[in-house]
Amino acid sequence: MSSPEGTGVKRGRWRPELGLALVVLALGGFVVVGTLDVSAAASRLGPGPRFFPLLVGGSMILIGLFYVVDVLRGGRGDPEKSEDVDAEAPADWRGVGLVSGVFLAFTAVLDVLGWIIAGSLLFFGLSLALGAEHKIRAAVIAVVLAVATYLVFVEGLGVTLPAGPLSGVI
Secondary structure (H helix, E strand, C coil): CECCCCCCCECCCCCHHHHHHHHHHHHHHHHHHHHHCCCCCCCCCCCCCCHHHHHHHHHHHHHHHHHHHHHHCCCCCCCCCCCCCCCCCCCCHHHHHHHHHHHHHHHHHHHHHHHHHHHHHHHHHHHHHCCCCCHHHHHHHHHHHHHHHHHHHHHHCCCCCCCHHHCCCC
16 A cells, blocks of 8 residues: 555555554543542532543543544544744754653652642743743743642642642641
8 A cells, every 4th residue: 555645655554643543542541540549539619639630531532532543544644734843854852852851850859849849840941941031930930830730739629739848838
């Protein structure tokens, strides 16, 4: 079977699009199964801590299933058609490495530093890795985001997040 573009490249049923579809499907299943272990009581202010992860996981499963069916029926990813994207440019492996390193560092320090400090470092590190020019503004926004997400999850949804050294302060 040759490719639809007429380039003569042979392609079987296995294609990168199918791999991505299966990853989305598997991640959705992982989120749903992991959420079933959450045993916190429902919040009096609205949906409990299991609601949104189940919604996201279920949506990922549904999207993954539709994506698998589409790929198996011949669907394929279209090349990027944006004006400011060079589809022929090589991947930015330095950026991928920096972002991956920031996430790994975050997971290493989360329990020790707590969500607010580790989250601030995560958001600030990601902004730098992605090219933020105004470092002071990025740092302020990172702290605001970390505190806001902490308050939403802990106070609004009743989810326990590590407090670290700030356990008596907030």
